[in-house]
Amino acid sequence: MKTVVIIGGSKGIGNAILSKLVNTTKVINISRTKPKLSHNNLTHYSCDILKDDLPVISTADTLIYCPGSINLKPISRLSLDDFRVDFEINVLGAVKTIQQYLPILKNSLNPSILLFSTVATKLGMPFHASVAASKSSIEGLVKTLGAELAPNIRINAIAPTITDTDLASKLLRNDQLKQSISDRHPLKKFLNPEEVAEMALFLISDNALSISGQIFEMDCGIVSFKI
Ligand SMILES: NC(=O)c1ccc[n+]([C@@H]2O[C@H](COP(=O)([O-])OP(=O)(O)OC[C@H]3O[C@@H](n4cnc5c(N)ncnc54)[C@H](OP(=O)(O)O)[C@@H]3O)[C@@H](O)[C@H]2O)c1
Numbered sequence: 001m002k003t004v005v006i007i008g009g010s011k012g013i014g015n016a017i018l019s020k021l022v023n024t025t026k027v028i029n030i031s032r033t034k035p036k037l038s039h040n041n042l043t044h045y046s047c048d049i050l051k052d053d054l055p056v057i058s059t060a061d062t063l064i065y066c067p068g069s070i071n072l073k074p075i076s077r078l079s080l081d082d083f084r085v086d087f088e089i090n091v092l093g094a095v096k097t098i099q100q101y102l103p104i105l106k107n108s109l110n111p112s113i114l115l116f117s118t119v120a121t122k123l124g125m126p127f128h129a130s131v132a133a134s135k136s137s138i139e140g141l142v143k144t145l146g147a148e149l150a151p152n153i154r155i156n157a158i159a160p161t162i163t164d165t166d167l168a169s170k171l172l173r174n175d176q177l178k179q180s181i182s183d184r185h186p187l188k189k190f191l192n193p194e195e196v197a198e199m200a201l202f203l204i205s206d207n208a209l210s211i212s213g214q215i216f217e218m219d220c221g222i223v224s225f226k227i
Pocket residue numbers: 007008009010011012013014015030031032033034047048049050065066067068069070089116117118119159160161162163164165166167168
């Protein structure tokens with residue numbers, strides 16, 4: 001049975017991935033709080049990625065890093081500390097986990113890494129300066145490490161538009177906001193975590209052995225189309 005390490009499987013997109021995997025895969029979850037689900041195939045480590053040492057794990061086929069931020073403010077109100085905090089959780093946390101688990105990933109048959117970006121790296125939107133800067137770094141990491149780790153380890157990222165999780169709950173806090181966000185997307189919808197999880201499952205599977213160094217927009221058309 002394969003082992004997938006998820007950083008941030010207690011909630012949101014990570015939790016949707018965890019729930020879809022756990023019947024057929026050993027899942028090691030690392031987050032500050034425990035996932036609600038319990039299962040024989042699931043091991044949880046309580047850990048703050050920014051403060052704590054990561055647990056020692058003996059085997060991993062896939063690493064998925066989910067923590068992120070949506071800190072939207074005009075540039076005049078974004079402090080340098082805002083940029084630092086966003087960079088830490090989005091980028092340095094991912095780097096820390098990749099460095100920690102690279103030696104065990106290298107022992108796997110077809111190892112892969114999956115990270116998360118955002119549509120805001122490709123679509124200029126007011127107030128997104130800090131998150132766009134951090135997630136652009138994620139995209140740079142995916143390209144660089146895709147080359148550096150080839151042919152042994154694949155690495156890709158999904159760049160979702162707004163997804164109905166705790167992280168986006170302020171932006172989706174009532175029906176009117178949900179409607180207006182749907183209306184802004186050419187496909188007249190936004191994402192739910194389960195559909196992002198389906199893309200994640202494909203990218204970490206052996207059906208995607210030819211795919212590395214790629215950023216997959218799940219944009220409901222907002223980056224791709226002007227209608
Ligand atoms: N939701 C959206 O609209 C959206 C849009 C574009 C991109 N994205 C990106 O997609 C990814 C997943 O987003 P999401 O909406 O699923 O986020 P979420 O609902 O906030 O879930 C994040 C997960 O990461 C864990 N986490 C956060 N900080 C942590 C820390 N310091 N140490 C350990 N674990 C930590 C959380 O668990 P604990 O709280 O238990 O620690 C949780 O399980 C993120 O990278 C995000 O930037 C999301």
